[in-house]
Ligand SMILES: [Zn+2]
């Protein structure tokens with residue numbers, strides 16, 4: 001079996017992996033990194049079938065261009081299909097506004113939607129002389145790990161999390177000969193999840209006691225829902241705004257992919273959606289606002305921040321990783337924010353919490369041992385070497401972009 005990564009292997013970039021087995025060529029993910037400017041994977045060869053692990057842009061962002069080029073079917077779960085469609089239209093809109101190159105158009109997104117071939121967890125398929133089974137990856141709703149059983153068994157994890165979150169149960173190891181494992185958090189440990197949640201809620205209590213507002217920027221896909229569920233532990237006046245609203249509804253339509261659909265339904269039901277200028281006005285004076293974008297780059301979040309930026313009693317509580325150069329990163333490090341060409345100071349308290357949807361270093365190591373592989377291919381992390389050091393009893397490979405390895 002030959003593996004070639006077209007992107008996202010030596011760092012958290014646009015992931016794409018080609019697998020050649022006997023006479024079949026498969027591709028796993030074909031993403032786009034939404035940076036400024038965006039990053040794309042290398043051009044793919046003609047492939048027979050695509051697998052899409054989940055609906056984050058660094059995995060799904062270039063699928064329409066792949067479908068246009070190869071006319072392939074895309075195996076994925078139902079929530080992945082619906083959220084991917086939403087993100088593709090949004091990213092086309094952003095590309096238009098920002099003048100980024102466009103590798104597909106609306107008709108390609110329609111074609112992509114029709115090319116999806118849906119699979120549920122633990123269902124099986126025969127493809128290219130292999131039996132395929134998909135398992136939950138515990139990362140975001142619908143995220144899947146793929147197990148391929150041919151002469152040998154191979155597992156491709158995609159992004160994954162072994163820890164339990166409010167939204168999902170953690171992923172379980174799958175026995176295999178070759179494990180292709182993500183390593184986003186190589187060398188980094190997460191804080192205990194319950195402690196992070198308690199700290200977050202206690203800090204909100206303090207802000208409200210001072211009469212301030214808590215503005216919570218959150219990614220639309222997965223994080224908004226997780227945060228709403230955490231907030232539902234206490235009796236706050238919560239409003240939510242931005243694309244997370246649509247994603248909430250998609251996940252509520254697919255509750256079988258959640259750890260506890262009823263808990264999400266309750267959390268969403270106890271919060272107030274912003275659907276008009278009038279309701280946004282009310283949300284601006286609410287106790288807690290959860291809104292996109294998670295890195296304070298687009299979406300309604302800046303409007304909320306500009307509204308409270310001179311209020312030292314209010315706070316901005318970031319809930320995800322902040323890429324260098326984004327407003328979220330700028331806020332954390334300098335207390336300033338870019339808005340319509342100007343850089344302005346923000347007097348609110350700014351803090352970041354760890355609600356990661358990826359396994360930390362120890363979880364990655366434990367997961368790898370649990371799979372009992374012979375060979376391990378590490379991908380999607382810029383500190384893969386640190387994970388490799390702790391797995392030196394296995395045949396560990398660290399391919400780079402464009403390199404073909406035999407496993
Ligand atoms: Zn992801």
Ligand SMILES: [Zn+2]
Nearest residue numbers: 056058059159
């Ligand atoms: Zn990723």
